[in-house]
Amino acid sequence: MEDPGQYLATMRKTAPLVHNITNYVAMNVMANVLLASGASPAMVHAREEAAEFAGLAQALSINIGTVSPPWAEAMEAAATVARARDIPWVLDPVAVGATDYRRALGARLVELRPTVIRGNASEILALAGEAAAGKGADSTESVETAEDAARALARHSGAVVAVTGAVDFVTDGTQAARVANGHAMMPRVTALGCSLTGVVAAFLADQPQFEAVIAALAYFGLAGERAGASAQGPGSFQVAFLDALHAIDAEALTAGARIEPA
Numbered sequence: 212m213e214d215p216g217q218y219l220a221t222m223r224k225t226a227p228l229v230h231n232i233t234n235y236v237a238m239n240v241m242a243n244v245l246l247a248s249g250a251s252p253a254m255v256h257a258r259e260e261a262a263e264f265a266g267l268a269q270a271l272s273i274n275i276g277t278v279s280p281p282w283a284e285a286m287e288a289a290a291t292v293a294r295a296r297d298i299p300w301v302l303d304p305v306a307v308g309a310t311d312y313r314r315a316l317g318a319r320l321v322e323l324r325p326t327v328i329r330g331n332a333s334e335i336l337a338l339a340g341e342a343a344a345g346k347g348a349d350s351t352e353s354v355e356t357a358e359d360a361a362r363a364l365a366r367h368s369g370a371v372v373a374v375t376g377a378v379d380f381v382t383d384g385t386q387a388a389r390v391a392n393g394h395a396m397m398p399r400v401t402a403l404g405c406s407l408t409g410v411v412a413a414f415l416a417d418q419p420q421f422e423a424v425i426a427a428l429a430y431f432g433l434a435g436e437r438a439g440a441s442a443q444g445p446g447s448f449q450v451a452f453l454d455a456l457h458a459i460d461a462e463a464l465t466a467g468a469r470i471e472p473a
């Protein structure tokens with residue numbers, strides 16, 4: 212991938228309105244991450260307006276972390292509008308393997324054809340039909356063990372599938388890449404995966420999907436590396452991470468991205 216920085220520059224020029232139907236844990240973190248990155252977040256989930264609002268956005272993210280039936284109704288309505296209007300939408304299947312309720316909802320949302328599915332290894336394995344419960348919102352599997360499942364899920368759903376972890380894996384079912392950017396402190400701060408899903412959505416606005424996902428993962432991981440270099444622990448990491456997202460420019464991303472074809 213020649214110039215991942217150009218995807219960051221384009222995203223910042225667009226400054227997309229990203230509609231997020233997300234969980235209670237992630238709302239504040241995700242909104243601040245999107246603002247620091249240069250996008251414009253809106254956290255809107257009421258079933259009375261979610262579909263209408265999705266039609267106003269340049270991208271939509273749907274996260275099932277703290278879902279309940281009214282929220283699920285809003286998610287399905289918003290995803291239906293996004294798909295109908297060719298607005299990119301990203302599914303974050305938090306803990307989808309943990310309960311029957313989540314597995315059933317995850318399957319319904321996949322049938323609404325997300326542009327991208329972003330999850331950890333346990334979540335992607337479960338969404339692909341494997342017996343992978345994970346540990347709540349955390350993964351108990353390695354990215355490597357989920358690569359074949361990611362390829363199969365991409366072919367089945369038509370989505371670009373991103374499995375994140377120590378080294379991220381991205382595939383559209385045919386081509387694939389790995390992104391080695393990141394820091395071990397990142398899983399110690401809640402809602403960074405959720406926030407990454409929002410950043411992926413922001414990069415997708417008016418950009419080629421497979422490459423935009425890869426650039427978003429590299430950007431997010433590079434910010435993690437910079438934060439990790441100065442942080443004293445998870446608390447200072449979160450603050451340093453927002454500053455790093457804001458500070459990284461297109462040139463720094465192209466220089467710092469660690470992307471390899473898979």
Ligand SMILES: Nc1ncnc2c1ncn2[C@@H]1O[C@H](COP(=O)(O)OP(=O)(O)O)[C@@H](O)[C@H]1O
Nearest residue numbers: 331375376377393394395397398403404405431
């Ligand atoms: N062990 C690790 N080393 C480096 N980066 C990591 C590690 N684990 C996760 N990340 C990064 O943290 C971010 C969140 O991914 P992840 O923790 O997989 O999502 P989730 O929080 O949904 O489980 C991604 O950018 C990923 O690359």
Ligand SMILES: Cc1ncsc1CCOP(=O)(O)O
Nearest residue numbers: 234236276348402403404405
């Ligand atoms: C802890 C928790 N519980 C329900 S959603 C959530 C946040 C999960 O965030 P992430 O998937 O980014 O770790």
Ligand SMILES: [Mg+2]
Nearest residue numbers: 305348404405
């Ligand atoms: Mg997650």
